[in-house]
Amino acid sequence: MKTLTDQFGIPHTFTTTPKRIVSLVPSQTELLYDLGLEESIVGITKFCVHPFHFKSTKKIIGGTKKVHFEKIRLLQPDIIIANKEENTSEIVQELSKICTVWVTNIITLDDNLKMIEDFGSLFNKRTEAQKWMDKINFAHTDFQNFIKDKPVIKVAYFIWANPYMVAAGGTFINELLKLNKFENIYDNNPKYEGRYPEVIVQKMRIQGDPDIVLLSSEPFPFTDEHAFELGRFTHHAKTVFVDGEMFSWHGTRLVKAFAYFKKLQEKIA
Known part of the structure; x- marks a missing residue:
């Protein structure tokens, strides 16, 4: 027993x-x-x-x-x-x-x-x-060595559209964003409550103005139209489609995730 x-x-x-x-x-x-x-x-x-x-x-x-x-x-x-x-x-x-x-x-x-x-x-x-x-x-440890000299980049990580929702603080996604030296503009943002808040995308510029907008492959199937729409509400952000499983799945998936993050960093650079 x-x-x-x-x-x-x-x-x-x-x-x-x-x-x-x-x-x-x-x-x-x-x-x-x-x-x-x-x-x-x-x-x-x-x-x-x-x-x-x-x-x-x-x-x-x-x-x-x-x-x-x-x-x-x-x-x-x-x-x-x-x-x-x-x-x-x-x-x-x-x-x-x-x-x-x-x-x-x-x-x-x-x-x-x-x-x-x-x-x-x-x-x-x-x-x-x-x-x-x-x-x-x-x-x-290997990824930490890889990322240590990379600059911090401001991001917004979207998980849903109609209405638009993002991953905020207190989430596993946010932990992996920080690991990538991505500064989440919705982490502890006083304008929004909850871990996956609905956000007003028209206010992205004044609420953080991200360098990169990340569109997760799950749970919502984002399209090029969504990327274009969101891009209009920032000054200069690049929109990048990312594998949601790599940012949100727990367990053994992390081994694959670290390899994926290296490729993502190189793609963004």
Whole structure:
């Protein structure tokens, strides 16, 4: 028997290692796979697109904000993996009637490493977890050396249109922006509240006037028309389409993200 505490501060006691896993978090589905837990994963969301073959081999139980409770119950899971940002507290409370719900909460790189370490303990995959933590730490150190002499660039990171919404402070995206020496004009901007505020793009010039406008590939499919429209509300900003998974996915994706950030920096330069 072991008792472990999730990142929401809830202690959970396990008499045996959980064998049947339902994941409600796309990035953490990828992490579970990378830890060697493919056979244990019985249910995923429709947004769990990595690895690609899961969509045909695993049961789809809905989305991240709207799940099919009966489908999950019939899968007889031992544990359900949820995330504070991706899933609502109402979903977590309802699913707790089925089995243990382990909630992750990732804002910083340290939070991400803690999650991987926790999964190693939870699923008896400590060696695999340590290997991935080492890979991430190595890639992180390498990128810090790469970026140290780069100038700070003011940016705005858009995640949605109609209405326009951005990533602000207190988000994992913002942490990765800072890592890239991108100064987010909406980080702790007193004009806007919340982590993903709706913004008035016509006021971008007076609220920070970014050097670069970043348009994320997810969750909204931005187009050239959006890029043109946003460009009109800055003095000189370049508009760059970026891979949203690299800026917002937790878990093992960070290893690929650091390599992607190098290419992005070179593209911007």
